[in-house]
Amino acid sequence: MVSGVAxxxxxxxxxxxxxxxxxxxxxxxxxxSSMTPTIDAGDRVLAERVDGDEVRRGDVVVFKxxxxxxxxxxxxxxxxxxxDTVACCTDGxxxxxxxxxxxxxxxxxxxxxxxxxxxxxVPKGRLFLLGDERQGSLDSTAHLTDAAQGxxxxxxxxxxxxxVVWPMNGMLQRPTGFEPLGALSTxxxxxxxxxxxxxxxxxxxxxxxxxxxxKRLGGRRSxxxxxxxxxx
Numbered sequence: 001m002v003s004g005v006a007x008x009x010x011x012x013x014x015x016x017x018x019x020x021x022x023x024x025x026x027x028x029x030x031x032x033s034s035m036t037p038t039i040d041a042g043d044r045v046l047a048e049r050v051d052g053d054e055v056r057r058g059d060v061v062v063f064k065x066x067x068x069x070x071x072x073x074x075x076x077x078x079x080x081x082x083x084d085t086v087a088c089c090t091d092g093x094x095x096x097x098x099x100x101x102x103x104x105x106x107x108x109x110x111x112x113x114x115x116x117x118x119x120x121x122v123p124k125g126r127l128f129l130l131g132d133e134r135q136g137s138l139d140s141t142a143h144l145t146d147a148a149q150g151x152x153x154x155x156x157x158x159x160x161x162x163x164v165v166w167p168m169n170g171m172l173q174r175p176t177g178f179e180p181l182g183a184l185s186t187x188x189x190x191x192x193x194x195x196x197x198x199x200x201x202x203x204x205x206x207x208x209x210x211x212x213x214x215k216r217l218g219g220r221r222s223x224x225x226x227x228x229x230x231x232x
Contacts, residue, residue, distance in 0.1 A: 003207040010203025017196030034131035038105050044166035048188035052154025056185040057178035060161040065152045076129035076139050080122045087119040102177035117141045126151035162190045
């Protein structure tokens with residue numbers, strides 16, 4: 001009885017976790033090193049499906065813009081949103097709305113090597129995106145001569161990266177350097193989904209093993225012998 005309930009509950013949790021994850025998340029393999037060291041070339045990531053208007057500064061997003069790359073998805077970090085003024089550099093640091101941004105996710109020494117680019121005011125409904133590896137990234141700075149000054153429409157965003165799952169580097173941290181400019185995005189429910197899957201798997205295995213183990217232990221207990229009644 002106990003084992004059956006455990007297996008049934010575990011199966012429900014396991015399937016529910018996978019189904020929830022399949023609805024909310026998409027896996028991607030990042031082909032380039034433009035997001036190093038946050039995401040290396042060949043890393044496998046899980047990205048939560050979101051609408052472009054849910055994107056906040058500091059998010060790493062997946063998008064498609066045919067003026068950048070035809071029929072290919074691109075992964076970059078949002079550093080400015082509609083209405084922001086972004087420029088580089090003040091003391092080697094990116095500035096957004098006049099504030100110098102602390103970017104601990106950049107490779108060591110990158111701050112001193114960022115190439116200057118002219119001040120850009122991001123139009124409403126658009127995003128300015130950079131790679132974490134600033135020297136090798138074909139990002140907004142490589143498209144400044146476009147009509148949109150390198151910005152990308154929010155509607156081009158299809159997902160927000162929550163975690164690097166291969167290698168298992170874990171959840172991406174929300175960069176607090178952007179926090180004084182506005183609220184950061186809230187991580188998706190990936191941790192909860194993984195907890196459901198793991199808990200369900202454990203219950204299924206434990207419930208399946210309970211019956212044979214209990215039977216084996218019960219078989220080892222031999223009943224005590226009783227002497228027949230009568231005179232000796």
